[in-house]
Amino acid sequence: MKPVTLKQIAEHLNISVTTVSKALKDYPDVSPKTKALVKELAKTLNYKPNAFAVNLRTKESKTIGLIIPVIVHHFFSSVIKGIISQAEKKGYLVIILQSNESYELEKKQIDLLMSHRVDGILISLANGTANFNHLNEVIAQDKPLVMFDKIAKIVKCSKVIIDDRKAAYIATQHLIDTGCKRIAHFRGALLPQNSIDRFLGYKKALLDNNMPYDPSLVYICECGDMSFEEGKKNAQQLLKDHNDVDGIFINTDLVAIGAMTEFNKQGVKMPDDIAIVGFSNWFMSSVISPTLTTIDQPGYLMGKTAFKQLYKEIKQRKNNKPVVFKDIVLDTDLVKRESTKTVS
Structure with a gap:
């Protein structure tokens, strides 16, 4: 009919x-x-x-684009829920695309969203993104763009983030406060800003406590900072390279859980032999044995906040009002569990 x-x-x-x-x-x-x-x-x-006719009349598509590195991930799943919860209230459809940590795919997805005339774009960058021309083109066409979590500081747009450097500092300081003397770091890929900042927070905590920084104790997750297998592999390598490490700050919970699985397999006791702090506060971090001490990263709140900022900028442009870009920094918390000792 x-x-x-x-x-x-x-x-x-x-x-x-x-x-x-x-x-x-x-x-x-x-x-x-x-x-x-x-x-x-x-x-x-x-x-x-007729949505098409309405869109032509109002010059709004009532859709926004969302590009994230991976969908099957606790943190990004929480972000998506936060975005959709707010988008539905404002009558917006969210087009969700996964870049698979690929810069080339991310560029194509930006072009796709622009060709579909979405009202705005939310994006968390792929690990492989080092060139930002595709994002600057979005801004040049006066299309609202808000970055979150994995961002580029030099791109002139609003950003919703946490203080990764501060959170990593707190995580590393906790290991020091519980008596750890030789602390390793499993970091993410080299490019993402949040991976860089977490590494810098780890390093600063060591230096502030007069503990030497040893680059051989830093293991890079070559396959991405969300790999369970990468955690296992790095744990195996750490045990071969260093028998004196008694603490590890790990870039994400999934990598940490991979490492803990390997340590359990090899009879390494946590936290007695090695204490571990993760990052994100996945559900799995509260059910693995021992339970994982971690930084609670507010994914749902980040999603809500990112959409609200994007919506504000969409309306500002529609009403010919000046757009003021914002850097919105959300709070994090250290969740203490069984993988670290209590502070003596």
């Missing part, structure tokens, strides 16, 4: 198309009786507004 039109409703009731349109929008110059008749018939005939 063909979609029902305003004209058909008007002909049924012997009134104008304009009156039907106004009645459906609750205009005050249409009588309550006429409104009731129009809405009842529209419901009976299963009338649906």
